Amino acid sequence: GNSVTQMEGPVTLSEEAFLTINCTYTATGYPSLFWYVQYPGEGLQLLLKATKADDKGSNKGFEATYRKETTSFHLEKGSVQVSDSAVYFCALSEVNFGNEKLTFGTGTRLTIIP
Amino acid sequence: KAGVTQTPRYLIKTRGQQVTLSCSPISGHRSVSWYQQTPGQGLQFLFEYFSETQRNKGNFPGRFSGRQFSNSRSEMNVSTLELGDSALYLCASSEDIYGYTFGSGTRLTVV
Numbered sequence: 001g002n003s004v005t006q007m008e009g010p011v012t013l014s015e016e017a018f019l020t021i022n023c024t025y026t027a028t029g030y031p032s033l034f035w036y037v038q039y040p041g042e043g044l045q046l047l048l049k050a051t052k053a054d055d056k057g058s059n060k061g062f063e064a065t066y067r068k069e070t071t072s073f074h075l076e077k078g079s080v081q082v083s084d085s086a087v088y089f090c091a092l093s094e095v096n097f098g099n100e101k102l103t104f105g106t107g108t109r110l111t112i113i114p
Numbered sequence: 115k116a117g118v119t120q121t122p123r124y125l126i127k128t129r130g131q132q133v134t135l136s137c138s139p140i141s142g143h144r145s146v147s148w149y150q151q152t153p154g155q156g157l158q159f160l161f162e163y164f165s166e167t168q169r170n171k172g173n174f175p176g177r178f179s180g181r182q183f184s185n186s187r188s189e190m191n192v193s194t195l196e197l198g199d200s201a202l203y204l205c206a207s208s209e210d211i212y213g214y215t216f217g218s219g220t221r222l223t224v225v
Binding site: 034036042043044045046049089093100101102103104105106107 | 118120145147149156157159162169170172204206213214215216217218219
């Protein structure tokens with residue numbers, strides 16, 4: 001079955017540091033890939049997505065590139081801010097005879113200190 | 115467009131009771147999915163409805179059920195509540211596999 005493995009947390013960085021959160025996946029076909037962010041007490045917000053190999057998703061300074069050869073979708077940001085503190089989830093979805101659903105990684109808690 | 119609305123936001127129930135949670139998707143979205151989030155198990159897929167039909171189901175016991183109405187609003191029901199059912203229940207609506215929009219969730223506490 002499909003699975004997503006992402007970097008264990010928690011991750012603590014200083015403001016303006018470079019961020020990478022690793023994500024790799026296993027899928028039988030050609031999934032779409034997502035990063036979601038969850039702030040305390042809230043639901044999930046879509047951060048960015050990529051629907052095919054070599055696509056780059058980007059939003060709010062975050063980027064991730066769909067790498068089919070390495071089955072990866074690592075999240076990066078050049079200069080993090082305190083407001084980026086949240087839990088980040090990597091996820092995939094794949095059409096499989098009407099079996100559409102999101103498969104999530106375990107989440108990575110990110111804390112940015114001023 | 116209004117977002118995905120889940121009600122209630124918080125719920126406290128006693129073991130053995132049943133509970134019904136509601137989700138109103140984004141207008142025009144016909145697919146509604148439900149997920150359970152717990153610290154131990156993370157985000158787990160419960161089921162998905164499309165045009166009033168359950169299209170997909172996760173590995174949860176039969177105590178967990180759902181339905182979707184003709185206006186795409188969905189409800190999920192948990193009967194005979196157990197302490198382990200305490201979780202954040204998230205609903206997501208979508209037009210296709212490329213975009214799922216989540217609600218703020220219903221936090222259920224079973225005591």
